[in-house]
Amino acid sequence: xxxxxxxxxxxxxxxxxxxxxxxxxxxxxxxxxxxxxxxxxxxxxxxxxxxxxxxxxxxxxxxxxxxxxxxxxxxxxxxxxxxxxxxxxxxxxxxxxxxxxxxxxxxxxxxxxxxxxxxxxxxxxxxxxxxxxxxxxxxxxxxxxxxxxxxxxxxxxxxxxxxxxxxxxxxxxxxxxxxxxxxxxxxxxxxxxxxxxxxxxxxxxxxxxxxxxxxxxxxxxxxxxxxxxxxxxxxx
Amino acid sequence: xxxxxxxxxxxxxxxxxxxxxxxxxxxxxxxxxxxxxxxxxxxxxxxxxxxxxxxxxxxxxxxxxxxxxxxxxxxxxxxxxxxxxxxxxxxxxxxxxxxxxxxxxxxxxxxxxxxxxxxxxxxxxxxxxxxxxxxxxxxxxxxxxxxxxxxxxxxxxxxxxxxxxxxxxxxxxxxxxxxxxxxxxxxxxxxxxxxxxxxxxxxxxxxxxxxxxxxxxxxxxxxxxxxxxxxxxxxx
DNA sequence: CGGCAGTTTGATGTTACTCAATTTAAGTGG
DNA sequence: CCACTTAAATTGAGTAACATCAAACTGCCG
Numbered sequence: 001x002x003x004x005x006x007x008x009x010x011x012x013x014x015x016x017x018x019x020x021x022x023x024x025x026x027x028x029x030x031x032x033x034x035x036x037x038x039x040x041x042x043x044x045x046x047x048x049x050x051x052x053x054x055x056x057x058x059x060x061x062x063x064x065x066x067x068x069x070x071x072x073x074x075x076x077x078x079x080x081x082x083x084x085x086x087x088x089x090x091x092x093x094x095x096x097x098x099x100x101x102x103x104x105x106x107x108x109x110x111x112x113x114x115x116x117x118x119x120x121x122x123x124x125x126x127x128x129x130x131x132x133x134x135x136x137x138x139x140x141x142x143x144x145x146x147x148x149x150x151x152x153x154x155x156x157x158x159x160x161x162x163x164x165x166x167x168x169x170x171x172x173x174x175x176x177x178x179x180x181x182x183x184x185x186x187x188x189x190x191x192x193x194x195x196x197x198x199x200x201x202x203x204x205x206x207x208x209x210x211x212x213x214x215x216x217x218x219x220x221x222x223x224x225x226x227x228x229x230x231x232x233x234x235x236x
Numbered sequence: 237x238x239x240x241x242x243x244x245x246x247x248x249x250x251x252x253x254x255x256x257x258x259x260x261x262x263x264x265x266x267x268x269x270x271x272x273x274x275x276x277x278x279x280x281x282x283x284x285x286x287x288x289x290x291x292x293x294x295x296x297x298x299x300x301x302x303x304x305x306x307x308x309x310x311x312x313x314x315x316x317x318x319x320x321x322x323x324x325x326x327x328x329x330x331x332x333x334x335x336x337x338x339x340x341x342x343x344x345x346x347x348x349x350x351x352x353x354x355x356x357x358x359x360x361x362x363x364x365x366x367x368x369x370x371x372x373x374x375x376x377x378x379x380x381x382x383x384x385x386x387x388x389x390x391x392x393x394x395x396x397x398x399x400x401x402x403x404x405x406x407x408x409x410x411x412x413x414x415x416x417x418x419x420x421x422x423x424x425x426x427x428x429x430x431x432x433x434x435x436x437x438x439x440x441x442x443x444x445x446x447x448x449x450x451x452x453x454x455x456x457x458x459x460x461x462x463x464x465x466x467x468x469x470x471x472x
Numbered sequence: 473c474g475g476c477a478g479t480t481t482g483a484t485g486t487t488a489c490t491c492a493a494t495t496t497a498a499g500t501g502g
Numbered sequence: 503c504c505a506c507t508t509a510a511a512t513t514g515a516g517t518a519a520c521a522t523c524a525a526a527c528t529g530c531c532g
Contacts, residue, residue: 067381069468075381089370097374121357133369134325138333140376145303145311147383148428152520183478192384194521199480214479215529232305388488419510433488435512450511451497 023057023109025085026128031119035110039063039102041181046086046100053094054110056086061106062181065098066189076190077143079103079182081166088133091116104181142232147192154229155191156201160211161230164220180218259293259345261321262364267355271346275299275338277417282322282336289330290346292322297342298417301334302425312426313379315339315418317402324369327353340417378468383428390465391427392437396447397466400456416454 022030034054039045046056048067063080065087077098080086086100094113120129139162146155163180167173184195184202191198206212210226212219220226258266270290275281282292284303299316301323313334316322322336330349356365375398382391399416403409420431420438427434442448446462448455456462 067377069381069385073385075384077377077380087373089373092366092370098377130328134328137323137325141303141313141334143380144313144376144383145305147380148311149305149309197520430489
């Protein structure tokens with residue numbers, strides 16, 4: 001390990017156990033942390049093209065997975081919350097096809113790919129990690145629908161709704177308010193808009209009493225309405 | 237089987253072997269076709285919400301995987317070519333979270349999920365289908381970048397480039413010209429545009445001598461330039 | 473009290489959408 | 503093979519949504 005003393009416990013798919021060099025992944029097995037290190041806000045954790053024998057997990061804080069495009073733009077694929085694997089592809093790919101940057105103070109755990117792959121060989125495909133793979137696909141399809149066929153408001157609502165839900169599932173929310181470290185620029189790059197457009201959209205949601213984002217905190221004012229606008233369930 | 241007599245052979249990840257109730261999937265193993273049926277252009281093959289004990293593969297023809305959105309729009313996720321699994325998620329999910337429709341006359345093969353899952357349990361995760369899973373993720377990330385951060389032209393070029401490459405890999409192209417059954421409306425729904433916009437974009441590519449789409453055929457006029465515009469490689 | 477990063481607001485520009493008309497291609501039946 | 507029918511492609515004019523540019527404002531921190 002990198003020499004850290006305490007590892008905060010977070011319920012979820014993965015949990016870095018307090019003070020121990022283990023994490024629990026995909027609901028069941030324990031894995032030895034090959035390495036565990038901290039990173040500061042804005043710090044690059046992995047870069048597209050990097051190669052590593054380890055699989056990366058976020059133990060604490062927020063980060064985001066993204067890619068820069070030639071003209072200077074940036075597309076954010078996911079926000080990584082405590083317990084998230086950087087990408088399911090890491091289980092088989094030794095080369096990263098994306099970059100990851102810390103949004104807050106973060107703790108990054110690494111597990112040897114060899115060891116992880118061995119342990120993931122379960123007698124049934126129904127178990128943990130394969131289902132997790134499939135869940136990621138569904139999430140991705142939703143993002144594609146949002147980007148391809150929904151308005152600016154729908155896309156922002158979808159992002160906020162999903163993040164709220166994920167925070168809720170990990171028990172990281174206090175009532176209807178929780179820290180939200182992403183800036184307008186990050187939201188913009190996640191939903192394919194500009195920061196200015198995001199600002200206007202957020203203003204409308206605030207005035208409509210659905211949710212309010214300010215001073216680094218997100219407050220949910222009307223969850224039902226947020227779900228209605230942000231769930232994007234495809235039909236037929 | 238559904239009682240068909242001849243099954244055409246198509247090189248690729250999957251091959252329905254001529255006249256035999258088997259397919260080869262993920263490069264290696266043979267699987268018994270539980271069922272094999274035909275469908276006509278425009279026919280719905282599976283609907284979002286359907287449940288099946290089988291995993292579906294396209295043996296012949298073109299189809300597309302999509303979802304309708306409440307306001308009547310449609311997002312196309314993939315075009316399915318001969319050899320494609322409908323979705324990697326099908327290996328574990330019994331319920332479809334997407335719909336699939338035939339674009340041409342198609343042949344659809346079905347393999348029992350139980351049986352497939354048993355055979356996919358290989359001694360190493362590096363083999364076939366997990367890598368295929370990972371490849372799908374990378375493809376999806378590219379689509380997200382295209383939809384979120386690229387112009388109309390880039391998105392269309394990206395789609396055409398990817399389809400050409402896939403047809404090429406399957407040896408389904410004759411020189412620089414091959415049948416392209418997707419209509420403007422399908423392209424539009426795959427790249428988040430309207431058919432009219434796609435029409436204008438195609439016109440510009442034709443005039444620039446990059447590729448020409450007409451009468452159901454795609455002709456590549458300048459592959460290098462198509463690659464340059466359509467490859468969308470993300471940096472840094 | 474600056475200084476800085478991030479947010480907010482306004483004015484203007486561009487891209488792609490909408491609506492409508494016209495042209496072309498693909499069938500179909502005689 | 504041709505007249506007729508229908509779906510798709512093409513083109514144009516007007517519009518809406520979002521981007522761009524620029525300025526003012528806010529909160530935060532030394």
